[in-house]
Amino acid sequence: MKGLIIKDILFMKNTWKNMVLIFVGSLLLSIALGNYLLAICSLPLMLLTSGINTFQTDEFYNTESFMLSYPLSRKKIVLSKYAFTLVMLLLSTYIGCVIYFLIYFIIHPGINGLNLDMLKHLLMLELAGILVDAIFYPVIYKFGCEKSRFVLMSIVMLLLGVGSILSVYIHVIKMDKIPLETIIQFIDQYGLLSLSLFVSVSVVLSYVLSLLAFRHKDY
Amino acid sequence: MNIEVNDLTKTFEEFKLDHISIQIAKGKIVGLIGENGAGKTTLIKCIIDAMHFDSGEVLLFDKPYSADLKEDVGVVFDHSFMNETFTIQDINIIMKNIYKNWDSNRFFKYIKEFKIPLKKEIKKLSTGMKKKVEIATALSHHPKLLILDEPTSGLDPIIRSEILDMFEDYVSNGENSILLSTHITSDLEHIADDVIFISKGKVIFDRPLQDIKNDYVMLELTFEEFDQFPKQDIIRKKKNRLDYQILIHKKSMKKNYEKYQKKFTTLDDIMLLYIKGEEV
Numbered sequence: 228m229k230g231l232i233i234k235d236i237l238f239m240k241n242t243w244k245n246m247v248l249i250f251v252g253s254l255l256l257s258i259a260l261g262n263y264l265l266a267i268c269s270l271p272l273m274l275l276t277s278g279i280n281t282f283q284t285d286e287f288y289n290t291e292s293f294m295l296s297y298p299l300s301r302k303k304i305v306l307s308k309y310a311f312t313l314v315m316l317l318l319s320t321y322i323g324c325v326i327y328f329l330i331y332f333i334i335h336p337g338i339n340g341l342n343l344d345m346l347k348h349l350l351m352l353e354l355a356g357i358l359v360d361a362i363f364y365p366v367i368y369k370f371g372c373e374k375s376r377f378v379l380m381s382i383v384m385l386l387l388g389v390g391s392i393l394s395v396y397i398h399v400i401k402m403d404k405i406p407l408e409t410i411i412q413f414i415d416q417y418g419l420l421s422l423s424l425f426v427s428v429s430v431v432l433s434y435v436l437s438l439l440a441f442r443h444k445d446y
Numbered sequence: 447m448n449i450e451v452n453d454l455t456k457t458f459e460e461f462k463l464d465h466i467s468i469q470i471a472k473g474k475i476v477g478l479i480g481e482n483g484a485g486k487t488t489l490i491k492c493i494i495d496a497m498h499f500d501s502g503e504v505l506l507f508d509k510p511y512s513a514d515l516k517e518d519v520g521v522v523f524d525h526s527f528m529n530e531t532f533t534i535q536d537i538n539i540i541m542k543n544i545y546k547n548w549d550s551n552r553f554f555k556y557i558k559e560f561k562i563p564l565k566k567e568i569k570k571l572s573t574g575m576k577k578k579v580e581i582a583t584a585l586s587h588h589p590k591l592l593i594l595d596e597p598t599s600g601l602d603p604i605i606r607s608e609i610l611d612m613f614e615d616y617v618s619n620g621e622n623s624i625l626l627s628t629h630i631t632s633d634l635e636h637i638a639d640d641v642i643f644i645s646k647g648k649v650i651f652d653r654p655l656q657d658i659k660n661d662y663v664m665l666e667l668t669f670e671e672f673d674q675f676p677k678q679d680i681i682r683k684k685k686n687r688l689d690y691q692i693l694i695h696k697k698s699m700k701k702n703y704e705k706y707q708k709k710f711t712t713l714d715d716i717m718l719l720y721i722k723g724e725e726v
Contacts, residue, residue, distance in 0.1 A: 229543045229544075230540045230541065230542075230543035230544030231540075231544070233539060233540055233543050234528075234529070234540045237532065237536050237539070237540065238529055238531070241531045284529050284531075285529070288527070288528065288529050288530050289525055289526045290526060290527065290528055290529060291496075291526070292491060292496045292523055292526040293521065293523055293526040293527050293528065295494060295495060295496040296494045296496070296516060296519065296521035296523075296593075297516060297544050297545075298513055298514055298515070298516040298517040298519075298544070298545065298546075299513055299516075299544070300513040303513075443498070445491070445496070445497040445498060446491065446496045446497065446526075
């Protein structure tokens, strides 16, 4: 399994130049705007979504059949993708923190608005990135990269459709009865924790679904 | 046995691998031949579990299939290898973390022998060199069994001959064996012990190569000669523009058949007559 994680990490050596370019662009934009959230989050988010790119490359080079000739069970092959994502999560958190402290102490010392809350936002964004991976992985295992775009686009369109319909009838809900302040306070206090729990459950569910799809797939 | 396939069936919408039973003994090189779409790659994929099958069983090294058994299997596919942005060094790093028996020295020895640049991406190598990298990768974890799908396609005759020598050397210990699927049947005529011929998902024959060579005779007959020829002796016939080609068993050869033009019978001829020819 370690070999497969290394394979996906090695794949990233071809993309690091692009990542650095995008990071430099986002850093310059952040300096111009005086808001460094973009600079702190761009590289970690790119790292977190690179798992999806590894699927695309595997499919492009038709590596799946060969991968199945390795002495690894299908379970371990699926697990390796999730382990790779975990490695990326740790790496992106580390990089995010390094960028944060570089900005805080060197690039723009003592800038207003750059506080530890920003690290909390970074973690929440990373969790959102993991959630995207958790949704994508089983769909890719089931339908392949090409078809999965259409499947996911259909899901998004469906949700947008449902949202549009609901928005028409939103006035039916009495807004004064919704304790907005309490909700905001809850998100502020427990947002990271709740999101972590939600994402953890989603990842476990995603793994089970991926495994079910991959176990029955022919290559 | 290094491979034993019993009564394997795999059904697709328009194709069926139909009750296939084959065996690959230790120390043997077994050729798998057949037309495009005959089911050779499907059979190989079923053996290594890249494809599920409907019924039957696959035994590797006399044991029911399990992923661990693939430690002793090296595979070369026709169109499936690794991410082509990888270099030889990348492949070595990945493989030594996948196979317990991965032998980096052996891998780099092959790479040096094949004169493959270490730092060049695979996609920048020629077709022949890519194939050599695949073969070197398949051989470098000391497998007891090699499963090769078109391993010599795209290679020039000299390199092909070198690789075939390597395969012969590989089985010379009497323990290793090779299942070699190929369109280049002349390669098999040099190295195969047995030949399995698959057509339309069925095994047509599974016999020692020497038996096949000794058993079949191909005759070329004019239309008149064909009309007079005893039809019960003909296994397959193929009508050409100017003549008939017929395949008969050597044991059916009678003295008066000597007058007909006898053709040196190759595996290709036999395969062609089975696929393109007709029964009488």
